[in-house]
Amino acid sequence: MNTSFSALDTFKTCPLKYKFQQIDKIKTPKSPEAVFGSLVHDTMKFIHDGNFLLPTEKDALQHFSSKWNPEVFTDEIQERTAFVQGIKIIQDYYKKNDPNKAQIVDLESRFSVEIKDGKESRIISGFIDRIDKTDEGFEIIDYKTARKLPPQETVETSMQLLIYLLAFLKRYPQFEKNTNNIKLSLYFLKHGTKLTASKTPQQLEEEKEQVLEIIREIGKSDFPAQTSPLCDWCGYQRICPMWKHKFKEEKTAPSEQEKNQIIEEYLVLQDKIKGEKRRIVELQEKIIGIMENEQVERLFSEGKIISKTIRKTYKYDEEKLKNLLEEVGAWEKVLKLDGIKLKQVSATLPPQIKKSIEETKYLDKESFSINVKKDGGE
Ligand code: SF4
Structure with missing residues (x-):
């Protein structure tokens, strides 16, 4: 030795x-x-x-x-x-x-x-x-x-x-x-x-x-x-x-294995929700079909009442509406800033005006969404 x-x-x-x-x-x-x-x-x-x-x-x-x-x-x-x-x-x-x-x-x-x-x-x-x-x-x-x-x-x-x-x-x-x-x-x-x-x-x-x-x-x-x-x-x-x-430190970052588990669970739940949403739409159509067939507005089942609500969305005739509101001086009040339209209009304006428009921009709300795509090895 x-x-x-x-x-x-x-x-x-x-x-x-x-x-x-x-x-x-x-x-x-x-x-x-x-x-x-x-x-x-x-x-x-x-x-x-x-x-x-x-x-x-x-x-x-x-x-x-x-x-x-x-x-x-x-x-x-x-x-x-x-x-x-x-x-x-x-x-x-x-x-x-x-x-x-x-x-x-x-x-x-x-x-x-x-x-x-x-x-x-x-x-x-x-x-x-x-x-x-x-x-x-x-x-x-x-x-x-x-x-x-x-x-x-x-x-x-x-x-x-x-x-x-x-x-x-x-x-x-x-x-x-x-x-x-x-x-x-x-x-x-x-x-x-x-x-x-x-x-x-x-x-x-x-x-x-x-x-x-x-x-x-x-x-x-x-x-x-x-x-x-x-x-x-x-x-x-x-x-x-x-x-x-x-x-022994507080774990601040998850390990590789923990990260994979989180992603896996998220994908499984997302697939499950998609499947459930599809089934809900199918069941809703069947319920409406039963109501129409039986010509009733409500169904009774095991202490529960199922009714249907009709959601209607309307559109205005813009020209008529504008004329009407301009007459009473209220058109400006209902105007809403439309980002897409602003972009289209801005493209036609002189550079100095475009710059001034950009300078009026401020961060209002920040949100995010998660997108999932199949990993096809790209
Ligand atoms: S800290 Fe070092 S010297 Fe103290 S018991 Fe542990 S190995 Fe031995």
Whole structure:
């Protein structure tokens, strides 16, 4: 099994998060905290990266500012606070450290270390932020941008530093019997505090077993969700069974399937109504036929009376009507604007008048109708 310290750490924090990340390979955008941490690490590398002339504090601040991306923050106050924090980290770092005095051996060095588990091999890979030469030996340093400063015990039991030490010993096997001279440090940049520990060869063997135990656990895990304050920074909340209900949104748009169901139901009902209307006309004709046959105006059936109403529509003789109404000065009052006629008349008028007629137009009522046509694949 090939893995990394960060994957093992994720499993310890939450097995389900490990599954999403390492097995299902579901990508999530980097959180603002992660982007901030990466830029601070990049700036630390910039500060110490150089053979003769190391960057000044001003250069480091310039480097940090030029790479700052405010877009990753959704909140303006959060963005400004983080930027100020980054500047302060750099300023404090220069106050407490003289980069020219550090004896850097390696920066962001990639490693891959093998731990034997019986006949099986476990390969763990990663990056060590920094390795320094010291008077007694070496110092392995990992930068942290955590908000809270943890107790000294954290560095003494750090699985990360253990793995880094194993990687270091692969490179410098002469220190295997003398691990006390290898300092293991977590540098908490927001606090300007470095917590340091070291390990005996015996501790190293014991803790190696703990790493193997985690790897074995991964092999048989069913990856349960494990909530903790770290969930606040987890990018999988929307798919995590412990959190996803919080993100359940009101459905605003129907799905494709729902849309098809709506259309289908509408068409079925429309066909049904058409059929019923046709039948009503047929039945009405039959009822009228019965009335005419029996020469009656009303029919009685099971407590109901059916009668017929004659609806008559009339038309006026326009010429006679106009003459009549003009005589009494009422013609103008009954004139109704006829859109079709207006269009016909307007076509014969000069353009300026046509334009003026159009300008008198305003939206009165808006209505719609639904038309259904058979989909013939046009
Ligand atoms: S939100 Fe919390 S419980 Fe869910 S996967 Fe992430 S860390 Fe695990």
